[in-house]
Amino acid sequence: MRREVTEGLIARGVPKFEIFSESFVSAPTPSSAVRPDQCHEVRFNRSGTAFTWRPSDGSLLDFGERHGIKLPSGCRVGQCESCAVGVLAGDIGYLAAIGNAEPGVCLTCRAVPTSALMLDA
Numbered sequence: 001m002r003r004e005v006t007e008g009l010i011a012r013g014v015p016k017f018e019i020f021s022e023s024f025v026s027a028p029t030p031s032s033a034v035r036p037d038q039c040h041e042v043r044f045n046r047s048g049t050a051f052t053w054r055p056s057d058g059s060l061l062d063f064g065e066r067h068g069i070k071l072p073s074g075c076r077v078g079q080c081e082s083c084a085v086g087v088l089a090g091d092i093g094y095l096a097a098i099g100n101a102e103p104g105v106c107l108t109c110r111a112v113p114t115s116a117l118m119l120d121a
Helices: 002-011 060-066
Strands: 040-044 049-053 084-089 092-093 105-107 111-113 116-118
Touching: 002 040, 040 060, 049 060, 060 111
Parallel strands: 040 116
Antiparallel strands: 040 049, 084 105, 084 116, 092 111
16 A cells, blocks of 8 residues: 555655655564675775674664664654665665665665675765
8 A cells, every 4th residue: 555655646746755654564684585604895985984794783774873884764763765875886685575676775774785785875
């Protein structure tokens, strides 16, 4: 239903950034798609820092915050998709199903790296 309402609003000219929705689900944990031996460098372009991500680090949002990177996180108070960050290089996977993922954008509260990664953060 959320997807249909969002599509209807967009079709009527409402900008996507003005459309908010809420989704209440359990906190994500690394899924079977993430191998336990998987490690990837994650570079935060704006801060010029890089750290090695491991599956035990969880989502990119949690990982970045543990390293002092300020990431948007309105999703934690019901502003879904407000944790979106641009992907400058590399690949991501999602720990849980998401709606319509935009190419070149990462929802950090649900995403993990699947290769070396550079974020616009």
